[in-house]
Amino acid sequence: MKPLCTRRIALQLRTHHQRPILAARAETDQQQQQQQQNLTRRIAVPAAASVLIAAAGFVFLRKTLQDLAGPEAKKATLKALSAPEEAREGQVAHSDEEWHRLLEPASYRILRQAGTEMPFSSPLEREKRKGTFVCAGCGNPVYRSETKFDSGTGWPSFWNPVEKGIKQTRDGSIRFLPRTEVRCSRCEGHLGHVFNDGPPPTGLRFCMNGAAMKFKADEA
Numbered sequence: 001m002k003p004l005c006t007r008r009i010a011l012q013l014r015t016h017h018q019r020p021i022l023a024a025r026a027e028t029d030q031q032q033q034q035q036q037q038n039l040t041r042r043i044a045v046p047a048a049a050s051v052l053i054a055a056a057g058f059v060f061l062r063k064t065l066q067d068l069a070g071p072e073a074k075k076a077t078l079k080a081l082s083a084p085e086e087a088r089e090g091q092v093a094h095s096d097e098e099w100h101r102l103l104e105p106a107s108y109r110i111l112r113q114a115g116t117e118m119p120f121s122s123p124l125e126r127e128k129r130k131g132t133f134v135c136a137g138c139g140n141p142v143y144r145s146e147t148k149f150d151s152g153t154g155w156p157s158f159w160n161p162v163e164k165g166i167k168q169t170r171d172g173s174i175r176f177l178p179r180t181e182v183r184c185s186r187c188e189g190h191l192g193h194v195f196n197d198g199p200p201p202t203g204l205r206f207c208m209n210g211a212a213m214k215f216k217a218d219e220a
């Protein structure tokens, strides 16, 4: 009897002593959890707010850029041209190898590879005579001197093309800056881009590469 009784007392004592320890442990766990929650809240809330602000800024910037050079320019271009998608008769088509052989290297890079020349690099930018600017690839008339203006950009600029001389397509090569590309309607050669910040009467700026064109002065 005696040993059993001693064991029971010992067990009771142990149980009695363990209770506060377990309670204290639970309390510590709870405190830790709360601290973790507080920490998460302190980090997560500002982080989420930053992400939201950045996303809003991104959407705003994209919209602004689109307004500047995207659909508005395309809409205006479509309005200005009587039949922009209608190509001239007698399409000119060559293989890439033939174009390479036929064109000057600078013209090939722009017309066939949609390149861009350095600003102020073309003598056509300073051309003031009366005449017609034709496509350097196929001789298709694309702009008249009467529609040329000094845009200050360093690229030959016009406010209107020759009727049916060009066609335009959406250019998404710069992901967040959709632009309207201008191509020759006869040989599809890349000439430049059109923007909606030009002078009256159209409000358009056809920003062209000089090396993509040739100038033919009017005969006196």
Ligand SMILES: [Zn+2]
Residues within 6 Å of the ligand: 135, 136, 137, 138, 139, 140, 184, 185, 186, 187, 188, 189
């Ligand atoms: Zn052409």
